[in-house]
Amino acid sequence: MTDTNTLLALFKDVDPAAEAVERLRSMGVRDNQVDIISGIPLLETALGRPKKHTNVARLALGGAGAGFLLGLFLAYGTPYLFTVHVGGQPVYPIPPGIILVFEMAMLGLMGTAFLGVFLESNFPAYHPLKYIPEVSDGKIAVLFECPALEQEKFVQAMQALGAESVGTVEARQL
Amino acid sequence: MLATVKALFRPAAHSEEHEDPAEHLLLDARPRGEMNDMVMDSMHATSWKFWTVTMFLILTVLVCLVTAWGYMIAEGLGVAGVNQPEYWGIFLVNTVFWIGISHAGTFVSALLRVLKAEFRRPFTRAAELMTTFGLIQAGLSIFMHLGRVWLVYWMVPYPNERGLWPDFHSPLMWDFLAISTYLLASTMYLFLPLIPDLAMARDHSTGWRKIFYRILSMGFRGSESEWTHLKTAMNIFAFAILPVMFSVHTIVAWDFAMAIRPGWSSTIFGPYFVVGALHSGLAAVTMVLFIISRTMKNMKYFIRPEHFDGLGKLMLMITMTWGYFFFNDYIVEWYGGDTIARTLQKFLETGPLAWMFFLMLICNFAIPILTLWNKKLRRTPWVMFVIGLIINIGMWLERYIIIPGSLSINRMPFTWRIYFPRVEVFLTIGTFALFLLLYMLASRLIPLVPVWEVQEGQLAHSLSKFGKTRVATKAEIE
Numbered sequence: 001m002t003d004t005n006t007l008l009a010l011f012k013d014v015d016p017a018a019e020a021v022e023r024l025r026s027m028g029v030r031d032n033q034v035d036i037i038s039g040i041p042l043l044e045t046a047l048g049r050p051k052k053h054t055n056v057a058r059l060a061l062g063g064a065g066a067g068f069l070l071g072l073f074l075a076y077g078t079p080y081l082f083t084v085h086v087g088g089q090p091v092y093p094i095p096p097g098i099i100l101v102f103e104m105a106m107l108g109l110m111g112t113a114f115l116g117v118f119l120e121s122n123f124p125a126y127h128p129l130k131y132i133p134e135v136s137d138g139k140i141a142v143l144f145e146c147p148a149l150e151q152e153k154f155v156q157a158m159q160a161l162g163a164e165s166v167g168t169v170e171a172r173q174l
Numbered sequence: 175m176l177a178t179v180k181a182l183f184r185p186a187a188h189s190e191e192h193e194d195p196a197e198h199l200l201l202d203a204r205p206r207g208e209m210n211d212m213v214m215d216s217m218h219a220t221s222w223k224f225w226t227v228t229m230f231l232i233l234t235v236l237v238c239l240v241t242a243w244g245y246m247i248a249e250g251l252g253v254a255g256v257n258q259p260e261y262w263g264i265f266l267v268n269t270v271f272w273i274g275i276s277h278a279g280t281f282v283s284a285l286l287r288v289l290k291a292e293f294r295r296p297f298t299r300a301a302e303l304m305t306t307f308g309l310i311q312a313g314l315s316i317f318m319h320l321g322r323v324w325l326v327y328w329m330v331p332y333p334n335e336r337g338l339w340p341d342f343h344s345p346l347m348w349d350f351l352a353i354s355t356y357l358l359a360s361t362m363y364l365f366l367p368l369i370p371d372l373a374m375a376r377d378h379s380t381g382w383r384k385i386f387y388r389i390l391s392m393g394f395r396g397s398e399s400e401w402t403h404l405k406t407a408m409n410i411f412a413f414a415i416l417p418v419m420f421s422v423h424t425i426v427a428w429d430f431a432m433a434i435r436p437g438w439s440s441t442i443f444g445p446y447f448v449v450g451a452l453h454s455g456l457a458a459v460t461m462v463l464f465i466i467s468r469t470m471k472n473m474k475y476f477i478r479p480e481h482f483d484g485l486g487k488l489m490l491m492i493t494m495t496w497g498y499f500f501f502n503d504y505i506v507e508w509y510g511g512d513t514i515a516r517t518l519q520k521f522l523e524t525g526p527l528a529w530m531f532f533l534m535l536i537c538n539f540a541i542p543i544l545t546l547w548n549k550k551l552r553r554t555p556w557v558m559f560v561i562g563l564i565i566n567i568g569m570w571l572e573r574y575i576i577i578p579g580s581l582s583i584n585r586m587p588f589t590w591r592i593y594f595p596r597v598e599v600f601l602t603i604g605t606f607a608l609f610l611l612l613y614m615l616a617s618r619l620i621p622l623v624p625v626w627e628v629q630e631g632q633l634a635h636s637l638s639k640f641g642k643t644r645v646a647t648k649a650e651i652e
Contacts, residue, residue: 035397035398035399036397036398037395037396038396038401039206039370039374039396039626039629040396040626040629040630040633041401041402041404041405041630041652042398042651043652044398046651049398052398052399052402053402054399054402054403054406056403056406056407056410057406057410060410074331074342075342078331078339081333081339082337082338082339084339084341084343086343086344089343093343096342096343097342099348099351099352099421099425100342100348100351102417102421103348103351103352103355103418103421104351104355106355106359106414106417106418106421107355107358107359109410109414110358110359110362110363110411110414110415110418111358111359111362113406113407113410113411113414114362114365114366114407114411116403116407117366117403117404117407118392120399120403121394121399121400121403121404122393123392123393123394124389124392124393125392125393126388126389126392126393127393129393129395131395133377135377135395135396136206136210136370136373136374136377136378136396137205137206137210137377138205138206138207174373174376174377174391174393
């Protein structure tokens with residue numbers, strides 16, 4: 001097994017960053033060995049990167065379903081346990097129940113979408129991470145793994161594409 | 175005939191429409207680092223004026239909210255002006271008003287995001303903060319109205335030794351659920367797009383601020399997967415929070431409309447309330463933007479006349495819609511011929527509250543409709559601030575007329591009475607002071623401008639040659 005190093009190349013614009021991704025691919029770096037860190041969301045197609053998978057929508061859908069069922073239980077299940085007689089209305093009225101079910105379903109949907117971001121992104125992450133603060137000033141960082149023995153070759157390739165800095169990066173406390 | 179045609183197609187009319195592209199924030203790009211510094215600078219810069227106003231607001235909250243509420247809790251609701259038949263007084267006027275204000279954030283942020291209205295970008299957060307802080311005031315006002323506020327947990331559905339269960343058939347329970355859902359959802363919706371800006375603030379801070387932002391940004395770096403999860407969730411929220419927003423004020427309207435009372439029992443109350451909420455909410459956003467742009471450092475770069483112009487157009491549209499719903503509600507009761515309903519209308523138009531009724535119409539309809547059609551006025555921030563203030567006065571009066579005003583006249587004439595608020599006046603001042611205080615403190619801790627969204631918009635916009643002119647074009651990079 002070959003030793004690998006993690007390098008970080010910092011670019012000013014999207015165009016050279018996209019070229020860097022292409023060059024890394026041609027140099028044998030697999031897509032899952034590359035990550036792009038940026039201060040704004042960038043289209044995967046703009047960088048020539050594979051589409052990222054997310055389960056946030058599925059989790060949200062599941063949350064909506066759970067909320068819907070909870071709403072049904074509150075509206076139509078609990079009257080079995082605590083019967084509340086309201087003048088002129090049945091014990092299990094449908095129209096008021098719809099309101100309850102709607103609110104609970106929406107709360108479930110949004111609550112799990114919110115939690116989904118945390119779960120999927122592994123938030124909160126207070127341990128040291130590979131990062132460079134220049135990213136929040138608009139720079140684009142291409143983070144990639146390369147064979148330790150060929151590191152210099154990769155550094156030169158990134159510099160040739162206009163990288164402002166290239167080097168190994170250690171995990172740091174953000 | 176030729177002369178007429180010439181007059182209609184004067185080139186001068188064309189030049190009046192001409193705008194300098196540099197006036198537009200999204201075409202007047204600055205480096206991201208510079209924009210970050212500007213926003214961080216605006217949070218750090220505090221003058222003696224800021225602290226004086228803060229101290230004044232803290233004192234007002236202590237006197238008008240804490241002391242007055244404590245007095246009411248100790249003495250009971252008897253110290254308030256509410257009594258038969260006006261058992262719903264200013265507390266509920268304030269509740270409805272603040273929920274209305276809270277609609278601004280969702281409307282501006284979610285709807286304009288869904289519609290891809292680009293002018294929203296620099297002020298979505300300022301509006302979203304209003305939602306959260308407005309809902310806090312609404313919740314406090316309900317708690318005041320409850321009287322025995324320490325028993326509020328009785329509304330929470332859980333098996334208990336009392337053998338009691340919340341009545342989910344009641345609009346008041348729907349209110350509890352809808353407002354809780356909206357408060358939670360709007361707070362989450364405020365937080366999600368804030369994460370990248372908190373990470374930016376973390377990278378630009380030292381000392382206790384760095385620790386504060388490090389905790390809140392939760393290790394966000396801006397990796398591809400983090401952005402994907404965040405954008406997906408934000409899209410879900412933008413679509414999902416809109417029906418919740420509509421449901422909240424509709425349910426608030428049903429608190430009234432479900433009662434068979436003159437002045438309240440109306441099928442149109444739901445949408446009428448929603449439009450009223452948007453009316454006051456948008457007006458409040460213009461007020462806040464004016465104050466921010468005038469008092470916070472560097473904010474004039476982000477908040478420009480074009481934003482007031484865009485909001486002014488929305489306000490004009492909402493003014494017309496509000497007028498339509500008001501007239502619809504009014505004429506059905508007028509035509510219906512119900513004796514008590516007509517008596518109530520006459521009471522509101524000619525009785526002791528008549529000044530309020532007509533002032534409401536002037537503030538909510540006449541002044542906005544006469545001013546907001548004018549582009550020059552829409553692009554003058556202080557004018558928009560004044561119009562916003564007038565609309566909010568009008569909307570508060572509208573709620574006063576609907577709640578204690580309508581309760582004055584009922585089907586039992588021997589109970590008719592005019593409502594005079596007592597301790598409620600102090601508590602009202604207290605909620606306004608608390609809202610301002612929270613907003614002022616937040617403005618020094620939270621980046622009020624979503625810098626990453628502004629930069630995203632600036633990257634998407636550019637000037638292209640079109641014939642002999644240069645026009646703004648937008649690339650779909652989202």
